[in-house]
Amino acid sequence: MHRIAVLVLDDFATLDLGVPGQVFRVAESGGERLYSVRTCSPGGLPVRSSAGYSVLPDHGLELLDSADTVIVPGIHSGPPFTEGTLAAPVRDALREAAGHARIVSICTGAFVLAAAGLLDGRPATTHWRNCARFAALYPKVRLDPDVLFVDDGDLLTSAGVAAGLDLCLHLVRRDHGSAVANSTARRCVMPPWREGGQAQYIERPVPGSPESSTAATRSWMLERLGEPLDLAALAGHARMSVRTFTRRFREETGLSPAQWLIGQRVEHARHLLETTDLGVEQVARGAGFGSAVSLRQHLHAAVGVTPLAYRQTFRVLSRTGRAARG
Structure with missing residues (x-):
């Protein structure tokens, strides 16, 4: 079972803390849970939320030593984090965890990762309202202020609030494929897929009529x-x-209609590659790409592999029920 440690700090954002426990807790395959989610804080001490109440995590920073993934929810400015500085025990624990675990932030949790020096020279994002402050504090980070989330392999960051749901669901899909991710999304009553490159700030999210x-x-x-x-x-x-x-x-x-349509077709092609024995040409036609060449180009642009390599990877996952960290 993949071990997730959620590191919560004072003045944390309440939804950001709840998202990992909700998404990963319900992810399962064949009736078996795929993740364990535990929460920690410096010294295992109570931490206060931005909503005016406290939580008492069950673990201290030592939980990070055995984690496969470490998630840092968003926080507001306050100890142990204050405008670009991070308490040494938290900084050192994160740096050590980065040597063996996948490191993830939700919303302004990216400030914590940057303060620990983990994002220098790496692409990242955070809530669009905080991007100017982030860029001023951490000029070495390759900040993208527009996207929902950034997957840089062993370091992943998301934009604000609901984008944390998208990132966690993306991790389930990356670990176990779209069938498990779609089932998880249904359990959470949320859309099964939003592309990481989708714009954070949508001018007119709710139509007038x-x-x-x-x-x-x-x-x-x-x-x-x-x-x-x-x-x-x-x-x-x-x-x-x-x-x-x-x-x-x-x-x-x-997104433009063409960008949105391509994204949906790639997602459908991934589902067909994972769950059927259709040939690549048939998958390409079924997903609307017309030819295997077109499918290969779009799938490689989206996930960096060919259709056959993608199918082989996720057939291995379906047989073993596990994914390698990465």
Whole structure:
């Protein structure tokens, strides 16, 4: 069972602390839980939330010594973290854990990782409202202020609040494949997939009226991923001009229609590769890419591997029930 340690510090963000326990606790395969989630604090002492109540973790910093993944929820400025400095015991424990564990932050937890020196020269993100302060404090970090989360292998960071759900679900998918991740998402009553590169700040997340939304057309697109879908057809389904449809689609999703459609097709192709014996050409046609060459290009851009390598990896996971850390 993959061991997750959640390091909670004073003035922590309440939702950020709850997200890992909720997502990873319900992730299972064949009725068996895949993760254990435990919480720690410096000295195992009570820590106060930003909402005005305290929690009492069961463990001290020694929990990080045996963790496979360490997650740091968002915090506000306060001891042991104060504008760019981090208490030595926390800093040293994180640095030591980075030698054997995957390190993850949610929201402003990225400030903690940066203060520990773990993000120098690495890509990262945090809540868009805190990006200017983060960049001033940590100029060595390659900050991307726009995305939902950044996966840099053994170091992962997410944007604010709900983006922590996206990142945790991404980790389940990375560890155990889309079937387990989709099942976990259903248990959490959340969308099964949002691309990490999706915009953090969406100008118009809630349409003024159902008639002005592109949601119905997005559902229509999902039912027809294997069919040719051009922009004129999408705009026609939404009963909008191409220009209006494109603008509203981006306002509501943070992506252009083409970017969103490619992402959904890649996700569907991944699901087919993991759960069926269809040939790569058949998977490509079923996902709407038309050819194995096109599928190969888009899958490699998304996850860095070919369709056959992806299938082999996740067939191994399905047989062993485990994923290698990485």
